[in-house]
Amino acid sequence: MPLEAGAATGKPDWSLRRRLLLLTAVATLIAWLAGGAATFFISHRQSDALSDQRMQSVAQPLLTLTDHEIDEIRLAGGGVIHVDEDPALARHYRYQVWSPEPAQLLLTNGDAKAPPIAPFDQAGFVTREFEGAPTRTIVAWSEDRTKLIQIAEPLALREVFPYSAFASLFGLFLVSLATLLAIDTWMIRRAMRALQDSATQLTQRSPDDLRPIEVSAPPREVRPLVSEINALFRRFANALQNERRFTSAAAHELRTPLAAVKVHAQVAQLTRTAADRKRALEQLLIAIDRASHMVDQLLTLSRLDGMIALRTGASPLRLDLIAGHVIDEVRPLLDRRSQRIEASLSACEIEGMEFGVASLLRNLIDNAMRYGPPAREIRVTVRPDAGRGVAIVEDAGPGIPADERERVFERFYRLYNDSDGCGIGLSIVRTVAETHQAKIDLDKSDLGGLRVQVAFPANPSPPGPARN
Secondary structure (H helix, E strand, C coil): CCCCHHHHHCCCCCCHHHHHHHHHHHHHHHHHHHHHHHHHHHHHHHHHHHHHHHHHHHHHHHHHHHHHHHHHHHHCCCCCEECCCCHHHHCCCEEEEEECCCCEEEEECCCCCCCCCCCCCCCCEEEEEECCEEEEEEEEECCCCCCEEEEEEEHHHHCHHHHHHHHHHHHHHHHHHHHHHHHHHHHHHHHHHHHHHHHHHHHCCCCCCCCCCCCCCCCCCCHHHHHHHHHHHHHHHHHHHHHHHHHHHHHHHCHHHHHHHHHHHHHHHHCCCHHHHHHHHHHHHHHHHHHHHHHHHHHHHHHHHHHHHCCCCCEEEEHHHHHHHHHHHHHHHHHHHCCEEEEEECCCEEEECHHHHHHHHHHHHHHHHHHCCCCCEEEEEEEEECCEEEEEEECCCCCCCHHHCCHHHCCCCCCCCCCCCCCCHHHHHHHHHHHCCCEEEEEECCCCCEEEEEEECCCCCCCCCCCC
16 A cells, blocks of 8 residues: 555645644634624723713712702701612612712712712722722712712623623624634635645546646636646656657667668678678678667657757857867767868857757768768858857758758658668757757858758747657
């Protein structure tokens, strides 16, 4: 049974969906608690303000009503009396009516021997201890400043309303919390559906199934991931197709040189004289060289196809230095053929893949050597031209007719069957040129043969697939 990703790497396994749900639940709970606390404190403050207004609205009517009661009590010759025995008012308030000078209690609904609820000089509302409990007090004077009334309300009675209101809202908060969590869960699952569908399609396909992933209405954040995966599949499919095409063509084309090697080897085996054996072995060496050259070209083409299919990145290059290295590599072959190269290499910078550019120049020079007559010159020119990098290779060979200049770029197409070429060189040249968005021009050289000019752009886009 395959190991899970976390177990295979030794790292803890975790779920993105569960983590998002947990973070959302925690954030929702914090927001709910913060909202509930803010609601409670605001409602508590508003309840205190309303209670203060209610005490103030009670003070003046009581002071006005007690004037008549006190006058009647005085006419009757009575002292301080308890006139307010209303249980509804007594449950909420304690009040005292005083005459300030001299200080004399005139009316109360509490204990007649109790001290003043608050100092006579109190201004506004004050919270203090009264009758052993925290109490909210107010002092109000009559219009003629001959009497004052003091009212006290226990804070415990004030807190009954906000707590009861909050308790009634608590159930609503719980329902809203559960609703928010349910909505968050549904939205996260819907957002994660694209990833789940992508993972399902990837795990249920065979290794060679490179079809694009199809996801219905993916979210904006998932689209780049799906797009890049599909682009990767396309590059792999292109690389696989190139590999299959290369394998098929290579197997077909290698039959001829390998068959030639076998025939020459059999001829050498059947020869009777030393001279015949020498000629047979020379032909065998030529056949081996051709087969080796074809294998080298096929390997170069395969490597280029792989680099292009996977879009290996470009880098700054000196075209003149690369051309100089290639010329140094082929000098032994030039000496063998009694050929020479006239090189004019000016400093020139381009953007590209060094291996590809070197392969392009090597094949152009190799073709000029193969098709050019012995003891003749080959001209190689590298120069900047209007921001472009231009490489020109000229020879004194038979050239290419105008009506054949497109077909010679096809793989394994040979214009001259009597040559020792394998029909891949110009295909490599075109592949590298198209990858670098370079332009190839074939023309007649003033040396009498072919003139090939490759112009590399100043600022090419990143390397992409080249057509075959």
